[in-house]
Amino acid sequence: MADDAALIGSIARGDRDALATLYSRHASWLQVRLRRRCVDDDVVAEALQETFVAAWRGAGRWRGEGDVGAWLWGIAIRRMIDLLAKRPRHCPLAGVPDPVVASAEEQVLVRVEYADVATALNRLSPDLVAVVQATVLDGLTTREAARLLQIPQGTVKTRMARARLLLREALS
Amino acid sequence: MTVWHADDALLAAYAGGGLDQARAASVEQHLTGCASCRAAIAPHADAALIARAWAGTVDRLDRPRTSPFERLLIALGLSPSAARLATGASAARRAWVAGCVLVAGFAIAAREMDGPMALWFLTVAPLAPLTGVALAYGPGVFSMHEVVAAAPYPRLRLVLLRCLPVLPMTVLLLVVGGLVLPGTAGAALWLLPGLALAALGLVAERLVGVQTAIGGLAALWMGGVASARITTGSVLGAFSPTVQLLSSAIVLGAVCLALVGARRTRSFW
Numbered sequence: 001m002a003d004d005a006a007l008i009g010s011i012a013r014g015d016r017d018a019l020a021t022l023y024s025r026h027a028s029w030l031q032v033r034l035r036r037r038c039v040d041d042d043v044v045a046e047a048l049q050e051t052f053v054a055a056w057r058g059a060g061r062w063r064g065e066g067d068v069g070a071w072l073w074g075i076a077i078r079r080m081i082d083l084l085a086k087r088p089r090h091c092p093l094a095g096v097p098d099p100v101v102a103s104a105e106e107q108v109l110v111r112v113e114y115a116d117v118a119t120a121l122n123r124l125s126p127d128l129v130a131v132v133q134a135t136v137l138d139g140l141t142t143r144e145a146a147r148l149l150q151i152p153q154g155t156v157k158t159r160m161a162r163a164r165l166l167l168r169e170a171l172s
Numbered sequence: 173m174t175v176w177h178a179d180d181a182l183l184a185a186y187a188g189g190g191l192d193q194a195r196a197a198s199v200e201q202h203l204t205g206c207a208s209c210r211a212a213i214a215p216h217a218d219a220a221l222i223a224r225a226w227a228g229t230v231d232r233l234d235r236p237r238t239s240p241f242e243r244l245l246i247a248l249g250l251s252p253s254a255a256r257l258a259t260g261a262s263a264a265r266r267a268w269v270a271g272c273v274l275v276a277g278f279a280i281a282a283r284e285m286d287g288p289m290a291l292w293f294l295t296v297a298p299l300a301p302l303t304g305v306a307l308a309y310g311p312g313v314f315s316m317h318e319v320v321a322a323a324p325y326p327r328l329r330l331v332l333l334r335c336l337p338v339l340p341m342t343v344l345l346l347v348v349g350g351l352v353l354p355g356t357a358g359a360a361l362w363l364l365p366g367l368a369l370a371a372l373g374l375v376a377e378r379l380v381g382v383q384t385a386i387g388g389l390a391a392l393w394m395g396g397v398a399s400a401r402i403t404t405g406s407v408l409g410a411f412s413p414t415v416q417l418l419s420s421a422i423v424l425g426a427v428c429l430a431l432v433g434a435r436r437t438r439s440f441w
């Protein structure tokens with residue numbers, strides 16, 4: 001079976017079946033991940049659709065660096081930000097859920113040396129966590145994070161500084 | 173490669189929004205690089221939404237790409253389907269655009285020669301809006317006929333939409349005319365007769381059919397220019413103040429008729 005990078009090569013040559021295969025492999029996790037950042041299913045569906053339209057048209061420009069999954073996510077989150085900016089109504093972010101009881105996976109998943117970071121992260125207020133998630137975990141710029149969260153860029157910066165300070169205090 | 177993989181319960185909790193931030197972030201980082209966990213999360217995704225988005229993707233890819241002019245119309249507030257109707261390119265329309273560019277190029281070339289050469293531009297340019305309007309009609313004229321026949325648009329709106337591409341070409345000819353003829357008044361000489369001919373074309377088409385209407389009006393115009401040449405000794409006679417006044421009356425009348433028609437069929441607009 002062709003790996004993702006080979007699929008991108010076929011897509012660049014106009015192979016529609018290769019795009020269908022790529023979609024079947026990546027649409028599910030992208031949908032779940034987008035849905036965690038926006039509760040409006042119409043926005044999620046449109047972002048997903050535009051991601052693969054962009055992948056179809058941009059496959060020729062993919063340089064083969066890094067993971068295809070990361071590349072697709074980079075497109076998807078930015079498409080969603082663009083869509084949210086066009087909406088007159090505010091699209092609320094999915095709320096921060098109640099922490100569930102820590103399970104056995106946690107010890108593997110959040111490896112021991114990061115356990116303190118995880119605890120500290122979970123103690124941050126939802127506002128601060130959203131900024132950390134957008135800038136650090138999703139790799140967005142300050143401007144993109146501001147558009148996603150629909151807050152001014154200055155607020156992103158001050159919240160990030162505050163989050164950094166709290167995390168540093170928690171870890172010292 | 174990671175030897176650890178997220179189990180089904182963890183993926184279900186993540187997809188259901190039931191994980192705290194730190195663990196959700198960990199799952200996301202893992203998913204970005206792990207094909208087997210990406211496959212394992214599929215049962216927890218929204219299958220209906222994913223099928224809908226795929227149908228949308230295929231639909232977008234099958235649709236021809238939007239031209240810059242189409243995007244401009246959408247940006248100006250036209251609905252995407254209306255913009256498509258307005259710009260749907262056919263071989264005839266492309267030939268017309270090429271013809272307008274040729275007229276403009278001819279005018280620039282004529283600028284370097286004697287004045288009478290530039291007057292030929294004045295003679296030909298008024299026919300450009302008329303022939304552009306002709307492309308708003310008929311199966312023989314443009315290939316989108318089937319689409320248009322099935323579209324839920326009232327005829328007047330449809331024709332006006334199809335006439336929209338005439339505007340940029342009119343502007344092009346106006347600009348080039350400004351280069352060719354001294355003074356803006358000279359450049360705009362052909363504009364009113366041109367628009368009047370186009371308006372007459374819209375009316376005459378209903379009475380005698382599109383081909384006869386366009387051909388007849390073009391022949392009438394060329395005849396008028398020729399007789400002006402003979403009687404007054406100059407092509408400019410066809411652009412006399414009387415002709416300009418008559419042309420503005422025709423254009424104004426057509427605009428009023430269109431507005432009244434629009435008010436009557438407001439529910440369609």
Ligand SMILES: [Zn+2]
Pocket residue numbers: 174176177178202206207208209210
């Ligand atoms: Zn895995």
